[in-house]
Each structure stands twice: as C-alpha cells, then as structure tokens.
Amino acid sequence: MRSRPPGAERAAEPAAEPAAEPVAERVARPAARGCHGDAAGDVPGDGRPVVALVGSPNVGKSSLFNAVTGARRTVGNWAGTSVEVGTGSWRTGDRELAVVDLPGAYSLDPLSPDERLTRDLLVRDTEAEASAGAGTGARTGTGAGHLDLVVVVVSAADLARTLYLAVQVLEHPLPVVLAVTMGDVATRRGIHLDAEALSEELGVPVVPVDPRRGRTGELASVVLQVLDAGQPPRPAPVPGPSPEAPCGDADLAAADRRFTRIAAAVGAATHRSGGSRTGWSDRVDQVATHPVAGPVVFLAVMWVVFQLTTRVAAPVQGFLDGLVSGPVSSGARWVFGALGLGGGAVEGLVVDGLVAGVGMVLTFVPLMTIMFSLLAVLEDSGYLARAAVVTDRLMRAVGLPGKAFLPLIVGFGCNVPAVSATRVLPDARQRLLTVLLVPFTSCSARLTVYVLVASTFFGRHAGDVVFGMYVLSIVMVILTGLLLRSTLLRRLGTEDLVLDLPRYQLPLPRLLVAVTWTRLSAFLRTAGGIIVASVVVIWALSTVQVGGDRSEPVRNSAYGTIAAAASPLFAPAGFGDWHATGALMVGFVAKEAVVASWAQTYATSEPADLRRPGGLGDSLRADFERSSGGHVVPAVLAFLVFLLGYTPCVATLAAQRREIGTRWTLVGIGLQFVLAWTLAVAVFQIGRLIT
Amino acid sequence: MTRPAPLSAVLAELTAGAPTLDEVARRTGLDRDLVEAAVAHLVRLGRVDSSELSTACPDSACGGCPVSACGARGAPASPGRRPVLVALSVRNDRP
Numbered sequence A: 001m002r003s004r005p006p007g008a009e010r011a012a013e014p015a016a017e018p019a020a021e022p023v024a025e026r027v028a029r030p031a032a033r034g035c036h037g038d039a040a041g042d043v044p045g046d047g048r049p050v051v052a053l054v055g056s057p058n059v060g061k062s063s064l065f066n067a068v069t070g071a072r073r074t075v076g077n078w079a080g081t082s083v084e085v086g087t088g089s090w091r092t093g094d095r096e097l098a099v100v101d102l103p104g105a106y107s108l109d110p111l112s113p114d115e116r117l118t119r120d121l122l123v124r125d126t127e128a129e130a131s132a133g134a135g136t137g138a139r140t141g142t143g144a145g146h147l148d149l150v151v152v153v154v155s156a157a158d159l160a161r162t163l164y165l166a167v168q169v170l171e172h173p174l175p176v177v178l179a180v181t182m183g184d185v186a187t188r189r190g191i192h193l194d195a196e197a198l199s200e201e202l203g204v205p206v207v208p209v210d211p212r213r214g215r216t217g218e219l220a221s222v223v224l225q226v227l228d229a230g231q232p233p234r235p236a237p238v239p240g241p242s243p244e245a246p247c248g249d250a251d252l253a254a255a256d257r258r259f260t261r262i263a264a265a266v267g268a269a270t271h272r273s274g275g276s277r278t279g280w281s282d283r284v285d286q287v288a289t290h291p292v293a294g295p296v297v298f299l300a301v302m303w304v305v306f307q308l309t310t311r312v313a314a315p316v317q318g319f320l321d322g323l324v325s326g327p328v329s330s331g332a333r334w335v336f337g338a339l340g341l342g343g344g345a346v347e348g349l350v351v352d353g354l355v356a357g358v359g360m361v362l363t364f365v366p367l368m369t370i371m372f373s374l375l376a377v378l379e380d381s382g383y384l385a386r387a388a389v390v391t392d393r394l395m396r397a398v399g400l401p402g403k404a405f406l407p408l409i410v411g412f413g414c415n416v417p418a419v420s421a422t423r424v425l426p427d428a429r430q431r432l433l434t435v436l437l438v439p440f441t442s443c444s445a446r447l448t449v450y451v452l453v454a455s456t457f458f459g460r461h462a463g464d465v466v467f468g469m470y471v472l473s474i475v476m477v478i479l480t481g482l483l484l485r486s487t488l489l490r491r492l493g494t495e496d497l498v499l500d501l502p503r504y505q506l507p508l509p510r511l512l513v514a515v516t517w518t519r520l521s522a523f524l525r526t527a528g529g530i531i532v533a534s535v536v537v538i539w540a541l542s543t544v545q546v547g548g549d550r551s552e553p554v555r556n557s558a559y560g561t562i563a564a565a566a567s568p569l570f571a572p573a574g575f576g577d578w579h580a581t582g583a584l585m586v587g588f589v590a591k592e593a594v595v596a597s598w599a600q601t602y603a604t605s606e607p608a609d610l611r612r613p614g615g616l617g618d619s620l621r622a623d624f625e626r627s628s629g630g631h632v633v634p635a636v637l638a639f640l641v642f643l644l645g646y647t648p649c650v651a652t653l654a655a656q657r658r659e660i661g662t663r664w665t666l667v668g669i670g671l672q673f674v675l676a677w678t679l680a681v682a683v684f685q686i687g688r689l690i691t
Numbered sequence B: 001m002t003r004p005a006p007l008s009a010v011l012a013e014l015t016a017g018a019p020t021l022d023e024v025a026r027r028t029g030l031d032r033d034l035v036e037a038a039v040a041h042l043v044r045l046g047r048v049d050s051s052e053l054s055t056a057c058p059d060s061a062c063g064g065c066p067v068s069a070c071g072a073r074g075a076p077a078s079p080g081r082r083p084v085l086v087a088l089s090v091r092n093d094r095p
Helices: A023-033 A061-069 A113-131 A156-171 A183-186 A193-204 A219-228 A250-269 A280-288 A293-338 A345-362 A365-381 A383-396 A402-411 A413-425 A428-440 A444-486 A509-543 A558-573 A578-589 A592-605 A615-627 A632-645 A649-691 B006-016 B021-028 B031-046
Strands: A050-055 A074-077 A086-093 A095-101 A149-155 A176-181 A192-193 A207-210 A270-272 A499-500 B050-052 B086-090
Touching: A050 A061, A050 A113, A050 A156, A061 A086, A061 A095, A061 A176, A061 A183, A061 A219, A074 A383, A086 A219, A149 A156, A149 A219, A156 A176, A156 A250, A156 B031, A176 A193, A176 A219, A176 A293, A183 A192, A183 A270, A193 A207, A193 A250, A250 A615, A250 B031, A280 A293, A280 A345, A280 A383, A280 A413, A293 A345, A293 A383, A345 A428, A345 A509, A365 A383, A365 A444, A365 A509, A365 B021, A365 B086, A383 A402, A383 A444, A402 A428, A413 A428, A413 A649, A428 A444, A428 A649, A428 B006, A428 B031, A444 A499, A444 A509, A444 A592, A444 A615, A444 A649, A509 A558, A509 A578, A509 A649, A558 A578, A558 A592, A558 A632, A558 A649, A578 A592, A578 A615, A592 A615, A615 A632, A632 A649, B006 B021, B006 B031
Parallel strands: A050 A095, A050 A149, A149 A176, A176 A207
Antiparallel strands: A074 A086, A086 A095, A192 A270, A499 B086, B050 B086
16 A cells, blocks of 8 residues: 655545446446536447546646547546546547546646546556456457556646656556647747657657647547557666665655656757756846845845835825825814814814824825835746845855745734744744844834935935845844844754745736735725824823923823933933834834824924924924934934834734743843844944044 | 666755755756656655745735735735745655
8 A cells, every 4th residue: 555645635535436337438427417518428338449638737638638529528527526527539530439538637646536536547447457367468449448548648848747647657557648738838948859759768659739729640540550559568667766765755766766767758858959948037047046146136126126115206205295284284173173173182183193193104105005016016027036045045144044034024014924924934943033033124114114214314315224224124133143043042953945936927017006905905904093093092191291381281291201201211322302212112012103103293292393394304303403412314323223123013022922922022022122222322323423 | 877866866955955946956967847847746745845925915814914914825826827936845744
C-alpha cells in the first residue's frame, strides 16, 4: 500500500468500491442517463475500441476531444461518483472509436475526486486485467471492457510539468500515444520541440496537434496504427538515484525516478532559441533583484512613489483644506447661529471638533488615493514581489528569519493584521521576535502625520522626508532585530522560504480601481470611527477646567493639563510642547487621530488661526519654533522619528497581547518607547549642533 | 557519473535556503521549467508549503484594520489574475 504523505489531502477512499464493470459499458452510462448531453446514444455500449484522453488541466485536452469528435459531447456523472465525464464518437475513415474525456489530472496520485476517477480508470482496471493475463501488446479494440488506448495530452509550452502524468501512465500496460499541444505558445517562448526525439526517449508515438485550430495532425492514423498493430513492450522506467534520496520516502523516491526520466526527455527533445529561458521579464529581474542594484532600484522606486504622492496631491489637499476651514466651518457656524446655539459647547464640539478633525483627515483622501493606486500598480505589475526578494535578502544577511518578512510586509499597511500574520512562523521565538518588530513598520495611518508635518516644514522636499521615514522604518526593524537577537532572543531557529517570482504583467485598471477603493474606504471607515470617538473624548476633557486662568481654556483643561505635565519628557527632543505631547498621547490610541486632535485643539485654543487655510501649519510652526529654541528642523525630525518608533496603537497592543502575552507586550511597549525617545533626542541634539 | 535526482536536488536547495527558484535552478543545474515542475510536485507531496502573497485584501471583510491586508498568506490574487508572489517553505513537521 502506498504511504500517504502528511499534508497531502488525498481524496478519501469511498465507503464501498463500485463493482468492476466494463469500461465501455460505463462510458455508455452517461448517455443512457441523458444528463445534459446533446447527443445521447452517440457512444454505443460495445463493439468499438475505447480511447481515453487524459492530461493535466489546461493542456487543451477538451479542445482535442472536440476536434476529434466534432464537439459532439455527452456529459454525465460517472457511475457511483459526482465526477463529470465527457464521451463521444471519433469517426475516422470507416472506423469509429469511443472517446472518453477523463477529468484533468496532474498525476495518478489523486488529490481530488476528479483525479481519483482518472487514476481508477487508468490504473485499477488495467491492473486487474494485467493480473488476469492481459499484458502489454496487441490489444485490438474489441470494446471488451477495457481502455484500448490512452492518448496522453501534454503541453509543449509546459512540458516538464505535464509529462509527469504521461510518465506515470507509461508505467502501466496500456497502449499510449502522446499528443503535444500548444506548440505555438512554446515557439513564442523560444522553445522548440523535437517530437521524434521525445518519442525515442519515451518509447511511444508522439504527435504534435493544434486542437484549438481543429488540427489533429497524424493523430488519427497513429491511433489506428497502434490499435491495429499493438504496441511493443516499452523499456522499463529508467532507475534513478532514489535509494540515496535524502528523505528516504517511497513517494519521493518514486517521483524522483519519474523526474529523472522527465529531465532526460525534456533535455533530449527541446531546445531554446538563444540557449536560455531568459526573456525580458528575466532580464529586468537581473537588475531588480540584483544584490547591489536591487536595493538601489527599490529605493528609487519608493522615492518616486512618495514624490508623486506628495507633489500631485498638494494642490488638491490645499483646496480641500480651504474648503473645510472656510465655507464648511463658516456654514456650520451660521447654522448654529441661526438656531440660536452659536458660541455654545455644542457648536464647539461640532465645528471645532468634528468638522475640523474629520475635515482635516478628509483632506488626505487625494493623497491616500494616489499612494494606494501607485502601490497597487507596483503590486499588480509584479514589482513589489521583486522588492520582497531584496528585503528578504537583507533580512537574511543580518541573521533574521526569512519568513519574518511576510508579516513585516503586511505591517506597512497596518500593524494589527501583521501581528496576526506572524502565525506563519513555526518557531515560537521567531514569532516573538517578529511580533516585537512589527510596530516599527510604518503603517499608513502614520503617513497622514508625516505628510502634514513634512509639507508644513519642508515644502517641496516633503516627499523626500516621507521617503526617509520609510527607509528609517526598515532600518529600525533591522537594527532592533539585531539588538533583540544579541540580547533577549539569542537562540533563534532559522526558517527559510523561497520566493517564486511570476512574470511581470500589465496592471488591470479595473483591478487597480477596486484595490484602491477597498483600501481607501477601509481606511476612512476605521479612521472615521476613531476620529469621532477621540474628538468627543478630547472635547470632553477640554471642557473640564482644572486651572484658574480662563484666557487659555484648553491649556488649562484636563486635556491640556495632562499633556503639559508630560511635555517636559520631550523637551530634550525639542518638542516639549503640550500640543505636540497631547497629539502623541492621542496617537498612542491610534495614529489616525493625531492630525484630528491637532486640528481640534488648535481650533479651540487659537480659533482665529484655524479659520483660514494653512492656519494649522502656522500654529504648528510657531509652537515648534518655541519648543525647540529656534532649531525647528531637528525638532520636527525628532518628532517624526518618535512618532515612527513608539507604540502604533492600542489595537496593535491587543493583537500583541493575544500572540505573545502581557509580559512581552509590556516589554515591547518599553522597548519601543526607549528606542523612539533615544533616537528622537539624538536627532534633535545632534541636529541642534549642526544647524 | 551519477545523474542528479531532480526532485531531491530541488528539495535540498529549498532546505538549504536558496532564495528564489532561479537560484535553485542555478545551484542544481536543472532547467528552470523543470525546477518549477519539481516544486509543484513537492507541494503536491506535502513536502513544501506554498502560499500566495498579497498586501491587498481580496474583499473588505477585514473588520478593524485600516488598510486591509488579510494576512501575509492566503490572500489570493483577484479572479483572472496571476499571483504576484508565491512564497514556498519546506515543511519541517513531517514525522
């Protein structure tokens, strides 16, 4: 009995094997049952040789069936199964053959009911006959209850993969003819097939066909010749070096023997124009995945993405900013005034809170749309896969597990699912390491803050700054990984993965729109909920006065007092201001709310500034100028570095706690805070010295 | 001279950490198409795990995450599209 490899979901054995019955009668069964066929009764139950067409899915087997039967197909479930089988008549000269179009199968080791049926018909029945005395040789078609001949359909464009089934069939005592399809596709790929050489290697007739154009070549005459004259015994399968197979598994050893035969057949029967498989896609890859050029290309591509994102979106964003801070806010105030509620707390909540906060985030919609679209283009074209190879290589170079890069890629979208995605890592310590690294990947919620701050302080160089933040994110992941590997997680297993790079393809506009919309709407849905909740909480805390000075109501509110109490912590980093500290406190909950909290608190504390376009930027500039002692640029960079490094959001913490427990989650919070604060202070203090 | 055993050779290189199938082909001296066929068969045998990667969510069913990403594995390409990246890893949980 064959051993069953773990993980291979083979088709379950049926509870009761159907009693053996002649193939020809079983072929006739579908027609007799009248299942949505169009030519019931085309296949008589006896007297005709039975030819089976088998092959891997998508090799053109059904096209060949249609070509030889004139597309007169009867379809029905095979007796005792739910598998559909097509049957028909093949008239050639004065002869008529019964043709069975068996379900597509990659091999005779079934993983599905379809494959199981194909295997049963090809192997079980013939093995039973062989044991009863019928051997290889003249099996003239009598229709006496067996397959008289098997046409194995293989693809010239994918010969190595589709030959496996053929080689397996050849191990059984069945007359076989090989039909080779897709010669035109192979030729376009520079593959040239020598049918004669393939025939010599395999010991069976090989006939090139083009069934999509109705061309069956010499197939009919070769089939009749084999049916009439029989087929000489084939040489035994070439023994391969399976005894030394490293895994010693019977399945692997048997498959290795077949692949050895396939390698010999493919080597003897095919050659490529120019001598290699290299096409333009591979030539591009030679640069895109090159150990040195690859990272350079990756950085250049990402730089272009952020330049396009910030520069193209800037004018639209300015227009929307003017719209929200101008007509929308004014209109809302007018409505409150008309209702006699002007100047009240409710107006403050709605206009200074919801309109200012939500409106500010809405100004980022064009920016997010452009960035999501560009990333979708990169992904769908296949380039991001190459970037993954570059990143993976970098991670391996510093001794981090290759598989860890899978969740880290996801982290650049959102940290929460990235933490869950660490489950792909089989080793618990690798999982722990990766969960601790995920928060350093710069999620898209942080992008809104980068863009607001960068465009406020760096103008036309905003794209460079945002690009720099993403590069820094990668650097922080690697450095933190190295730090953890050399301290807390010294014993770490290795778990490599291989990346298969499909060819480049032209992105589909429809798909790009769908992906962009899915991401954008998801972002707005989540961000909208978080912003509304945070705006209400900030508004509530802002209305509770804890100081006596009424000239600065927000500064002396509960919100302002808490933020001001924490702000000295950030003074060494140049942003020890209560507005910035308050925004970072809100950002601990969710980064989506940082910009909204700024918009809300400045709108309440400095309403005159916020009611004109660009007012938020002016307020930010003034506060950073004050808190940094005139060293604005290093202070702003330090703020961005801290924002990148500290806790991404409470949702990520919850996901971390679920994956690695409370203790390690707390370790992570501390690690992120210490690293972020240290780097921010270093950036400011060094920057202060050189500016 | 002993002929190389293609499947075992490919499996050995995957286990040894070859980063791409091109690299596997280079190391084994096998044709790239044969390497792809061998990997596909190793996946069928349960020796190798294969997962399609995507940073995009196939639908908007990921409740709670701002920017989709249904996890690193299992997010398939859209209908009618080829996958843009496939990650393969040798299974170590065999008895």
